[in-house]
Amino acid sequence: MKSSLTQISKPSSFLSALLLLTVTATADDRLNVLMIAVDDLRPELACYEAPYIHSPNIDRLARQGVRFDRAYCQVAVCGASRASLLSGCRPETTGCWNFSTLLRSKMPDVLTLPQHFKQNGYETTFFGKVYHSPKDDAESWTLNASDWAPQQRGKGHSYLKDYSDDVPQPQKTNNQKVQPKAGPSIENGGDVADERYVDGHIAERAAKVIERFADHDKPFFFAVGFIKPHLPFNAPAKYWDLYDRSSIEIPPRKDVVDGVPYGNSTWGELKNYPDIPKNVEFLDDDKTRELIHGYRAAVSFTDAQVGKLLDALERSGQREKTIVILWGDHGWYVGDFGDWCKHTNYEIATRVPLIVSAPGLDPNRSTRSMAEFVDVFPTLCEMTGLEVPSHCQGKSLTPILVDPSATIKPAAFSQYLRNQPGVGSMRGTSIRTERFRYTEWRNMKTGELDAIELIDFDNDPGATVNVAAKPEYESYLPGLAELCAKSKTGT
Incomplete structure (x- = not known):
């Protein structure tokens, strides 16, 4: 049944959770x-x-x-x-x-x-x-x-404006080729x-x-x-x-x-x-x-x-x-x-x-x-x-x-790939919970876990310290790892 949102007046808990009404909507409304x-x-x-x-x-x-x-x-x-x-x-x-x-x-x-x-x-x-x-x-x-x-x-x-006279030729910086833009930043x-x-x-x-x-x-x-x-x-x-x-x-x-x-x-x-x-x-x-x-x-x-x-x-x-x-x-x-x-x-x-x-x-x-x-x-x-x-x-x-x-x-999930010289492609899988941001870095080819990051926003709101190796956080890691694995598919 299709429905309209235009009349919400304390519906049942089920309908409230879905934000649906009992009013049948036609194509016009x-x-x-x-x-x-x-x-x-x-x-x-x-x-x-x-x-x-x-x-x-x-x-x-x-x-x-x-x-x-x-x-x-x-x-x-x-x-x-x-x-x-x-x-x-x-x-x-x-x-x-x-x-x-x-x-x-x-x-x-x-x-x-x-x-x-x-x-x-x-x-x-x-x-x-x-x-x-x-x-x-x-x-x-x-x-x-x-x-x-x-x-x-x-x-x-x-x-x-025309900035063509100000754009230099391509060059390399930190081993990365720079592709000049048409103008300034x-x-x-x-x-x-x-x-x-x-x-x-x-x-x-x-x-x-x-x-x-x-x-x-x-x-x-x-x-x-x-x-x-x-x-x-x-x-x-x-x-x-x-x-x-x-x-x-x-x-x-x-x-x-x-x-x-x-x-x-x-x-x-x-x-x-x-x-x-x-x-x-x-x-x-x-x-x-x-x-x-x-x-x-x-x-x-x-x-x-x-x-x-x-x-x-x-x-x-x-x-x-x-x-x-x-x-x-x-x-x-x-x-x-x-x-x-x-x-x-x-x-x-x-x-x-x-x-x-x-x-x-x-x-x-x-x-x-x-x-x-x-x-x-x-x-x-x-x-x-x-x-x-x-x-x-x-x-x-x-x-x-x-x-x-x-x-x-319980968490929001993000990923990013990083090519690391001498290591290969690394995939970072990250979850944000109420308190923590937990990130696993794994080798894309082997799946091997290479590094873990753990940010404790309660104690480090600026997110500058990785506490994954500190003993007082050891008990949190298994649950966060399990949640991270489930988050990949939305389960």
């Missing part, structure tokens, strides 16, 4: 879904207790719904993270570990989230970065959004309209699509993916002006976890930008502040674009029949421990913002219950009354949406 994906957005927003960040629109969405304070991605890299969320499967099932592997190249027959909605009568479409590649999962979309809102000349640029675009940049134009076009849906005869599943605050940190001047660079504090540069050879972050793609010094251990304070300033400006720029989508929903009269879910694809190091980008199993790389708002849900609530990206697929199914496909390896978050104190799982 099924809830729409607006899914907003944001690249490299860490949970550093005003609504996540970071008042120095200007994020009024995401804050508005949080006040309208439930904010998940302990949500985690499955892999801290964009392509693999999105593959897990949109398939409902963990990385050992998807086979996607990096940014470039297409989900359909590994799981050609998997029923994806948008495809499932398509098969159940929804109009499905997207703008921007939803999968890492727009070529992935082409069969899941019923509508080319560009047919309703085509790109306009002079809008949607990555850079507004930051750009203050000056007094220009948001639409001059890619995300501004995506928001402009997406708002038109939302308004068109108001007169459409099908419910919609519309995914909109914003690229910022991904590098380069480019935004109009008004978003840079929201922050005082001189007041930005430099994060401690102490190594993220001592004594473990595989976990530390690299600089990722940051090293490819021509304004980034080569072969230095840490960026100096001035460059660090400049990049943090740029990241925050890009966050506020994207926040404004989120606001345009919410405004379009309200303006078109569809807000009261639309689920809105916003997520960042993984965390991001912004100078934390001297590191940049993501590419680890640690808290900063794997923890993500996740906000869900829907008609009938009590607003302005938060939860510390564990949640994972693989949970999004079954959650949206239950919220719209669709069957949850049997291949999904997550659990529905609907009990938490009804009661934020509810718990559906």
Whole structure:
């Protein structure tokens, strides 16, 4: 039986847990879904207790719904993270570990989230970065959004200036070849309209699509993916002006976890930008502040674009029949421990913002219950009354949406691969519990356990000490190891 969320009035405990009603929904009154994906957005927003960040629109969405304070991605890299969320499967099932592997190249027959909605009568479409590649999962979309809102000349640029004379030839740094980018790591675009940049134009076009849906005869599943605050940190001047660079504090540069050879972050793609010094251990304070300033400006720029989508929903009269879910694809190091980008199993790389708002849900609530990206697929199914496909390896978050104190799982699970010189490919498998982050590093070929990391957040909230070898923690290790093994398949 399909159902509507628009009338919730203390249903039975079973129905409450599933967030379903006894009201049968027809195709006309099924809830729409607006899914907003944001690249490299860490949970550093005003609504996540970071008042120095200007994020009024995401804050508005949080006040309208439930904010998940302990949500985690499955892999801290964009392509693999999105593959897990949109398939409902963990990385050992998807086979996607990096940014470039297409989900359909590994799981050609998997029923994806948008495809499932398509098969159940929804109009499905997207703008921007939803999968890492727009070529992935082409069969899941019923509508080319560009047919309703085509790109306009002079809008949607990555850079507004020509930096071709400033880009050096490829070189090597720390035995890694640098592939120069088209411009610097930051750009203050000056007094220009948001639409001059890619995300501004995506928001402009997406708002038109939302308004068109108001007169459409099908419910919609519309995914909109914003690229910022991904590098380069480019935004109009008004978003840079929201922050005082001189007041930005430099994060401690102490190594993220001592004594473990595989976990530390690299600089990722940051090293490819021509304004980034080569072969230095840490960026100096001035460059660090400049990049943090740029990241925050890009966050506020994207926040404004989120606001345009919410405004379009309200303006078109569809807000009261639309689920809105916003997520960042993984965390991001912004100078934390001297590191940049993501590419680890640690808290900063794997923890993500996740906000869900829907008609009938009590607003302005938060939860510390564990949640994972693989949970999004079954959650949206239950919220719209669709069957949850049997291949999904997550659990529905609907009990938490009804009661934020509810718990559906003891831990959140993440993985990352690391090539270690002289050792080979190592796979880090990590779980985050209420108190601990436990990580096993195993050789990909032999399966042999090589290293264990254990972070005790109760005693080390900064996550800088590996306590796995300390005698007082020996009794915790067997249970955490068992939980880690089960988490790989979602059991």
